[in-house]
Amino acid sequence: MAPTTPTLTAERILEATEEVLRRHGPAKATVVDVARALGVSHGSVYRHFRTKAALREAVTQRWLDRTAEALSGIVAETDRDPETRLRDWLAGLFAAKRRKAGADPELFATYSVLATEHGGVVSDHLTELTEQLTRIIQAGVDTGAFTTADPLTSATAVFQATGRFHDPGYAKEWEQPGAQGEFEAVVDLLVRGLRG
Amino acid sequence: MAPTTPTLTAERILEATEEVLRRHGPAKATVVDVARALGVSHGSVYRHFRTKAALREAVTQRWLDRTAEALSGIVAETDRDPETRLRDWLAGLFAAKRRKAGADPELFATYSVLATEHGGVVSDHLTELTEQLTRIIQAGVDTGAFTTADPLTSATAVFQATGRFHDPGYAKEWEQPGAQGEFEAVVDLLVRGLRG
DNA sequence: CAGCTGACAGATTTCAATATCTGTCATTCC
């Protein structure tokens, strides 16, 4: 059959939006640009997303969800030692962020701007990650590896204490020589604290 | 004797600069404004500071030095228990930052901008604070309260892990309900880790 | 008729002319 125009879906729009953001940056990426990239009028984009802000929010959520999903595997490996899983989870988060920031700094900076624009989805993302951490710490309490009165409080503390190694605001420092060692020192201290 | 025009000193210029920054903000504060506030020509200001950047850097350093000096007292109290001093030092840093940010948010935001403009003095400031922390932790190792292979590494880890409670970038969150509790949870975890 | 288009009003951004500022230095003032 002859090549037919693919249907305009939300997913295709999000892909085009990411591409436009990569090319133009957050300040200059317009809905008209996205429509042009798809070969449709900008009115069609508004059929799928009520506002430009909603479109940007959706593309931001998509990006954050990828990170959360990549880490959820470690949470699910309930046969493995909780302390090792905790270390792997934190190292995985740091490595993923550092890799993204290093591989395409401009796109990373763009998503950092989008994230500050859409506090709501970021907040949900952080809640999701803290939940994952809570499950690993709870597993450690169950095996006796960790001691804590409240796994959620401890998970929040661990997540916040490692903020320097996952908060995009610190991205510049992730490539500096001492960063990996500093990360390990913080994790060691926190793990020792959890062992109680 | 009759009231005479006070001599134009670097200190008077720094005071006027802070006032101009408070009034106009970092983007609109000019050297001409500072000179006008002092009733002199802007050429006279350039006699004391080579460039506008040097003037801004000096006023930034002055501000950072006040924080470091306020905390140095706790380091000097060598007769007190190191764990308590560590907790007091961290709580003092958090309280001082939170108070400044709450009392005059615009001036605080202004100094935050200046700080990012002048990485060098900030870097020195952070080194100074980490040194203070190192001395407290070393005291704890000496009394047997703390266990660590390297007090400087541990001090760096403690300082970075508490970044959310002193880095100006997080100022908005310091006034939120849970902040004090989250701070205490992080400090408890870190202190437990230091006890080893 | 479900989805797409493009003209439109109001909001936002761009751009170039204009004004202000930075940093220098020959001259003035005490």
Add this chain to the structure above:
DNA sequence: GGAATGACAGATATTGAAATCTGTCAGCTG
């Protein structure tokens, strides 16, 4: 004579008019 001034050139910031964008919707198209 040491400190201060103010005119100046080049750099930076402000402003307002013109261009573009956002979001809507009546009508087109397959």
